[in-house]
Amino acid sequence: MILLGFDVEEFDMPFEYGKSISFDEQLEISTKGTNIILNLLKERGIKATFFCTANYAIHKPEVIKRMVAEGHEIASHGYYHSDFKAEHLRQSKLALEDISGTEVTGFRMARMMPVDEAEIAKAGYEYNSSINPTWLPGRYNNFDKPRSWFYDHDVLQIPASVSPVVRFPLFWLSFHNLPLSLLKKMASATHKKDGYLNLYFHPWEFTDLHDKDKFGFPGYVSKNSGEAFARRIGNFIDWATDNCYTFRRTDAFCSSVKNKNKPEPVLR
Incomplete structure (x- = not known):
């Protein structure tokens, strides 16, 4: 079972590299990438989960409606991508439910940053996919967290997939830089160990990111972007x-887990 998740947000990543980009262009780039993803999934009959910021959804409700019409799940990626307050958890859920006309049960924190699990539960979410259970300099230090699903504050935690033993992350940057043959081998080993894969990407990766003057991205971010990434x-x-x-929406995976016992988390 493979869970494909796409973090749909205002494209503010160039700010991390000292570049400026207008809000209209942030929306344009994210929307272009999202439509490429939707077309790709539709061609293959695959359903996925789109973790959307309320800010993006408010400005692009037609894109959210297309996701729903084509059978995909809408989950929350916060209210804004670069601003977070605890009250945004509930506010983003309600805004997305109003725009999509569907129940929003899942959450993923922007940039996979830490978030108070008690606040996640209080906001009414059933699952949280905000943990990358590995170590990356300046970003994650989560070797103390389980590498597969577990419960915290009665909320199902679904970490991003990492390989067994060494916990090599099978995330978006890996798909830009590693040979596909190696990724497939690691994906097979991880699926055999865990029974599923939880993979996440961003719409802007499906657009051309090579303009260093405009975006400021290093080669390991822009490599294989755009058509090559699709x-x-x-x-x-x-x-x-x-x-x-098989491919499933994350809410369907959550429902299947809820029908089983809730074991104590085991570090693996």
């Missing part, structure tokens, strides 16, 4: 399908 993800989906892996 081909790589399409290739991975086709490989997974050929090898009898």
Whole structure:
């Protein structure tokens, strides 16, 4: 079982590299990438989860409605991508439910940053996918967290997938930089260990990010972006399908887990 998640946000990442980009262009780039993803998923009959900021949804409700019409799940990515307050958890949930006309049960914190699990539960979410259970300099230090699903404050935690033993992250940057053959081997080993994969990407990765003067991105971010990235993800989906892996929305995975016992978390 493979869970594909896409973090749909105002494209503010150039700010991290000292660049400025207008809000209208942030929306334009994210929307272009989102439509490429939706087309790719529709061609292959795959359903996924879109973790959206309320700020993006408010400005692009037609994109949210397309996601829903094509059978995808809407989950929360906060209210804004670069600003967070605890009250945004509930506010973003309500805003997304109003725009999408669907129940929003899942959350992912912007940039996979730490978030108070008690506040997640208080806001009414059933699952949280905000943990990358690995170590990356200046970003994550989560070796003390379980690498597969567990419960915290009665909220299902669904960490991003990492390989067994060494916890190599199978996340968006890996899909830009590693050979697909190696990614497939690691994905197989991780799926065999955990019974599922939880993979996440961003719409802007499906657009051309090579303009360093405009975006300021290092090569490991812009490599294989745009059409090349769409081909790589399409290739991975086709490989997974050929090898009898199934794809599910994250809320469906959450429901299947809830029907089982809730074991104590085990660090693996």
